Amino acid sequence: MKNKQRGISLVSLILVLAILGFVGMIAAxxxxxxxxxxxxxxxxxxxxxxxxxxxxxxxxxxxxAEVNYITSIKGSDLVITREESGLEVSFAYxxxxxxxxxxxxxxxxxxxxxxxxxxxxxxAQ
Numbered sequence: 001m002k003n004k005q006r007g008i009s010l011v012s013l014i015l016v017l018a019i020l021g022f023v024g025m026i027a028a029x030x031x032x033x034x035x036x037x038x039x040x041x042x043x044x045x046x047x048x049x050x051x052x053x054x055x056x057x058x059x060x061x062x063x064x065a066e067v068n069y070i071t072s073i074k075g076s077d078l079v080i081t082r083e084e085s086g087l088e089v090s091f092a093y094x095x096x097x098x099x100x101x102x103x104x105x106x107x108x109x110x111x112x113x114x115x116x117x118x119x120x121x122x123x124a125q
Contacts, residue, residue: 025099026099026105029097029099029105030097030105030107033072033095033097033107033109036069036070036071036072036095037109037111039068039069039070040065040070040072040073040091040093040109040111041111042064042068043061043064043065043068043070044061044078044089044091044111044112044113045089045113046060046061046064047060047061047064047075047078047089048087048088048089048113051087052087054080054087057075057078057080057087057089058075058076058078058080059075060075061074061075061078061089062074062075072093072095072109073091073093077091077093078090078091079091083114085114085115088112088113088114089112089113090110090111090112090113090114091110091111091112092108092109092110092111093108093109093110094106094107094108094109095107095109
């Protein structure tokens with residue numbers, strides 16, 4: 001009886017490693033944009049509680065943005081609306097990540113402090 005060899009061939013190993021490398025490269029480029037989005041969301045929530053007028057909220061957001069290295073959005077880009085529960089802060093922005101050659105990845109981020117989770121308006125449009 002001949003024993004059949006089991007395992008992965010060298011070509012298959014190279015192909016799997018190339019795919020994992022490509023996915024890892026994209027993840028390494030996308031992860032910082034997601035952490036910045038989380039920082040923007042946290043700064044918007046802090047700004048909402050720190051200010052009682054739209055100008056105070058925007059100024060508070062700008063201070064948090066400076067400390068947290070937020071570069072994608074400014075206080076002037078926030079949409080502040082008055083709802084039954086008080087002032088609510090919404091934001092939306094687009095982040096473009098260059099991958100290689102002519103290929104880029106565009107991500108749209110949006111958030112709000114409203115309890116219903118729906119942004120008041122889309123400031124990117």
